[in-house]
Amino acid sequence: MFERTQPLHDTHPQFSTLKTSTFYEFKVENWKPAPNGSGKLIRPYPETTLALVVLALAWWGTVRYTGLTIGLWLIVQHVLLGVLHECVVVFPQHGIQLETHKGFKGLVLSSSRKFIPFANLDDVVINEALYGWNVRYYIVALTRAGNGETVLKVAFPNLLPHFPILKKVYTEMQSYIPRTTTMNNGFH
Template sequence: MQSVNDAVLITRPQTNHPNLEIITTPLNSLNSRLNDSTTAQHVEFRVYNESNVNKGQRQRYDGRSLIDLLVISALMWSAWSYQLWDVVKGFPAHYRSGWNVELTLLLAWIASCVLGVRYICNTILYESLTPLPGLGVQIALTRGVRFPWPLTTNRNFLLPISTSYSFVPLSEISTVILNQALHGFSVRYYLSIVKKDGQGVIVGFNTEVKDIDISV
């Protein structure tokens, strides 16, 4: 499956793993500095936090959708059970009468809402790995909000909020390996970048990729 948007080529080479996406972007500025026939480009390997289900619909790979639903349901149930809306409408009177149980419940509910929103907005949307020829490898982790949206292909809408980057210079890379390890009672596969002189190991797709077909 391929799509083109402003000279950006998006490819999903594995039908069994549609969460793997390869994004190829021509570097026009670099092409113009070299020559017209140069096809310089950078390729981003992106893996979404989702797995394929029936009829093309996808669901979160980490299995936390139920937790999000429980968090939202608990907040709505507590607001209805303790009639917090009445407390909000009568807030001036409650405030003048001094500190009481209603105000305590309201503040606790607001704090729970803030924590719940923070938890939902901290959802991992996708991870990506971008080799930069002559420079090194960039690894990125994007977090944000994911919610159902029937108008999209996979019936989900992703709203990125923050992205963290990790860059490994080419001069520090010793080798790249595909590592197999046990995680609880399951086997996971890691694409690892081994740095020189014992500087450590950088793991790409550490959160989402657990299938050797994608890693290879």
């Protein structure tokens, strides 16, 4: 049995949760609703794409084939293989997994996953950072490296959803994470 919901449907329809008997998924999709109801893929960094095109054209004049090949590959990576969705998956007995899925028009062509066992997880917090003239909020998992140093692993690193989504994810995640892991270093 599973249940997929869009808990913030009115203001953030790209956010959904999936609850099953073995895992809980928090998913942010990379689209925004259009007035006619169709979804539009958000391209996160248009200035990066423009810079890559200029770089490829500059390489075309100096090192024709190598520059063209590298330039086209970078354009394909940033234009055609956009981030489709990012997820945080909680496995209640084991840990959390941070996922990024890239592809083209709904077809997933590559995925990256980082699993964090509860034994290495100190806490999950909402942090803030300056982004230009704005303040951006993000969820971060505080983990321990092999040498005891604290390592930050950002959830939804490419899409950076707005605060209401982060608050919902944070609140629900706290109920699934064992209490013994969230108070280890006093980060709470």
